[in-house]
Amino acid sequence: MKRNISRIARVIRNPRYALDRIRNRLLLGIKSCVYIVFRLFDQKGVFSSSYFLLYGDTRVYSDICIPQAINRSQKITLIATSLNEMDNIREWFDSVLAQTLLPDELIIVDGGSNDGTIEFLKEQAAQTPFPCQIIVKPDANIAKGRNLAIENASNELIASTDFGCTLDPEWLQKITFPFYDDDEIEVVAGFYKIAKGGKLRMRLLGPTADTVIPQTFLPSSRSLAFRKEAWKKVGGYPEWLSLTGEDTIYAINLRRAHCKWAFVPDAIVEWKAPVTMLGYWQKVLMWSKGDGESGFGSNLYQFSLFRILTLCFAVFIVFVLNTYIIISFSNFWFIFIIAILSLCLLYVFLANFLFNEKIYRLNDLISEIGAEWMRVYGFLQGARNRQSVMKRRFQNIKGFFFILAGVPIDDTGGGSRGAQMAWELLNQGYAVLYLNAFPKYESIDLAINTYHQNLITMSFQDYLLTRHYLVYESIIVEKGCVALVEFPLPIFLSHIEWLRDKGAKIVYDCIDNWESSLGSQWYSREIEKKIVENSDVLIATERSLATTLEKRYYRDVFLLPNAVNSRIFDPYKDYKTPNDLPDNSCWKSIYIGALWGDWFDWDLLIEIANTYPDMAVMVIGDYRGQCKNHPPNIHFLGLKPQYALPAYIKSADVCLIPWKITPITQATDPLKVYEYIAMHKPVVAPLIEPLQHIPAVWLAKDRVDFVSLVKEVLNYPLPIDEIDSFIIQNNWTMRVKQLLNFTSL
Structure with missing residues (x-):
């Protein structure tokens, strides 16, 4: 109430303030409408872009x-x-x-x-x-x-x-x-x-x-x-x-x-x-061509085009009005006054509203109108070259991959399966267009470096609405393309069909049991069936998932389990000790991963902590207070980027997978297990099928067995040679090579 009274008082004291606010709100609404309309009519993706203005510290x-004595x-x-x-x-x-x-x-x-x-x-x-x-x-x-x-x-x-x-x-x-x-x-x-x-x-x-x-x-x-x-x-x-x-x-x-x-x-x-005015226009034209080629600032250019169209419409209205008055009235002075008034109104409209600035001189107005024309013309000229520019950009790549993922590439610290595949493909000389269907829900932004010269990341909604896929049409045909579909989502289906029509190979990657709480909000077997029908290759992360797909759709399914990034997780490297580790006087266990879902066993984690009060239980993940009144030796260290994890794992004595045994976990190949053992650490996990026959993993039959194994495994020698041999065959470099063999790219 006080805030509203304050605003009213401010308007009474300064009416111009109210007019400026109305004008700015009106312009904001107009801009939103302009972007929506242009998306509907931009059938060629002229105003699409993968470049956005980013906020950075x-x-x-x-x-x-400047100090006199500075160490240079x-x-x-x-x-x-x-x-x-x-x-x-x-x-x-x-x-x-x-x-x-x-x-x-x-x-x-x-x-x-x-x-x-x-x-x-x-x-x-x-x-x-x-x-x-x-x-x-x-x-x-x-x-x-x-x-x-x-x-x-x-x-x-x-x-x-x-x-x-x-x-x-x-x-x-x-x-x-x-x-x-x-x-x-x-x-x-x-x-x-x-x-x-x-x-x-x-x-x-x-x-x-x-x-x-x-x-x-x-x-x-x-x-x-x-x-x-x-x-x-x-x-x-x-x-x-x-x-x-x-x-x-x-x-x-x-x-x-x-x-x-x-x-x-x-x-x-x-x-x-x-x-000169001409020199100004030429400079704007030249700059705009560069933006047209890259697509940067497309929203600004959309609004420039709107200004030009509005200008043409306003001039047309003034022309029609004056023509009508000339035809309908014979009084010269009346016609003259109306003409002058209409031109003045047109001038005020253009100078103060259309450009959202106060432009008083006619020369300046002409200069800015011409610059807007050149701006739009230059951008459109650059956009015509965009496909050839993209060919130059990707001329040395081996092939092009679309990854239709669920979460952004920097979600979960950048350690998701799709992200790991993307980075390894980039390392092997492929270009990757990574599209996420869902936003990032994490409570903190880890500011992870997501740049690579051959990586494009976008939300799938923006990509589809702006028809950005048309930019890559010629590259798909020339370079060869694979689309890796991680989630059987309805919004992916039409684009999968478009990619297939352009000659792309479609790979459906079944990464989880979606007929569970994981997919309860969106999964449809009918949609999955259509995606499978459009797929050239089917892969799965775990044997039971592969078997289910084979029985359901009568298709061969290749097994492609998770793996580890050996460039990051190297047990023979020296890692700087993190400054947020618990007291070094105690021994340590660690869990890294999701802290949500009905499969995570909080009671087990608390029982472990209570059984071993001299052990620090380190938990790395997006903690939001899920575990109330936890024992003091459980330390929630928060979400960490993928590249920081080896130092934490190396500091631990034993690694944990505190999960319940459910249909979800029985069909899950835990990615973190590969990272744990790659760092030469023993792992204690529940008795789930995907973890059978992995070295250095001790499987517990029940909760009592799990708790006792946490301490017992410290007495067992680790089969280092067996672990190293296993990692050589189960790193992301090998997985991507297998994927390329499946697709014959």
Whole structure:
């Protein structure tokens, strides 16, 4: 009530505030409607995209005060690319030499200039007070030029800028300061301001300082610094784009890789923007083509198209109105006044509502309308090239895999079966499009690196609604494609049929007993039957699942159990001891996995803890208070990323699978068992069929037997040679090879 009264009082004091809120709410509603309408009419997937603006933790460095004595143990390489830059080169070099902190190395890659740029660069290189390397690579695009410069850099810290810019004297010192202040920072975004030579408004050339949100800011590479290791992590700049948009995609990939960012708003370069209206339009056109090729910012371009269509409609209405008045009335002054009023209303509508900004000058309005036209035209031109661009992007892959999964690739710490298969396929040279049907329900975000240059991840709903699958149509035909279906969901069925029509091989992977509480909300045997009918290969994780499928559908089913990532789980590696481990004075047991479901035996876990009060029971998973009043020696350590698990397992004396024996568990091949034994740890589990004949696993007949085995197994020698032989045959590298043999890809 008080809040509403406060709002009413604010409106009375400031009516403009109310009008602005109404306008903003109206625009938000219009945008939502526009996106829905465009999805319905965009039959070619022109406005589809797998690139989205990501939120990332970013440390802001404002008003930096550089200490006089700072330990600069890491040296800096400054990079830039050039092509016919003779008009800008002298001023750029002067600003580099005027830096309060000079680079330790300068590398410039020229794309084949013919205006004297190369000769001038070589002349300057001989005079600089630091090593300067000029590399000439004719026909190299901007991304190729940047990558070539970084490959040749001899230093770990890379600062990037462009010709056509003038560097603030303290730019290099400020943009590299966070690296020396915090060793964990991998990327530093600077800022740029536009040095306009004219008076035209050019709102599409970049953000203003007051509109930047550091956590989502995607900096231009004209003012950017990063560690070479971060560049390697994301595979460098995307050379598959024709010309522009490379720095946007590079910045998105750095966000996806969960690099640690900093933002230094005072690390400024001044960029010479186009002076003329035509130059402004050409720049917007060029940038938009790059976004059209990648698909980034498709929502913004949809709204730009809406603006253009609205403009045409408004002009048409004014034209019809004035034509009607001219035909219907003979009074000149009446006609003249109506015409002037209608044009004024049109101007106010365009200047204040359509662009959501106050544009007063006619020149500025014409400039922005033209820029919107060029923006849409450029994006559509780029979108026409998208399939050929995708071919360039994936030209070196062995094949293309669709994984139709239930959960996102970073769910459960990134350790799900589908995620493990995806990463191994990527390691073996395949591209993967990973589609999740369900959102992530975990209580915390582990900020797991999900970037790989040949990996695309999307929610299946977005993928289907935006018709993003059309982007890959030619790749499916040329490269060969396999669709791995993990969940027999109704929403997958139509797309499976589409993929099959395009020549893809369909593999149905039965990973669980869905005729249980696991699939009670969505499973349909009829849907599964249709998916099986459309499948070329059937596989199952466990023998009873395979037998059920064979009897039900009269088809051969290959057994493909779970496995372990031997690159991560290596018992011969030294792992850093986690800082949240319980007291080292006690012996330890560990369970890693889901903490929900009617198969998890909380009573057994509590009984184990009570029986061995001198043992720390470590539980790793998404704990949300499921176990009230638990014994003090049960330690809930929370959800952990997959790569962190070996250190915890190595610290344990015995590993647990505290499950009840149910139809679900009798048909489950516990993935974590493979990871436990790979780390040379004994495992105690209930007597379930899938765990028979696995070395170092002791199966308990009942609860009493389980509790006693927890201590007894410590007295039994582990069959290390047998375990190592088992892991050689049961790692994800071998599983993917088996899968490829089944599909003959």
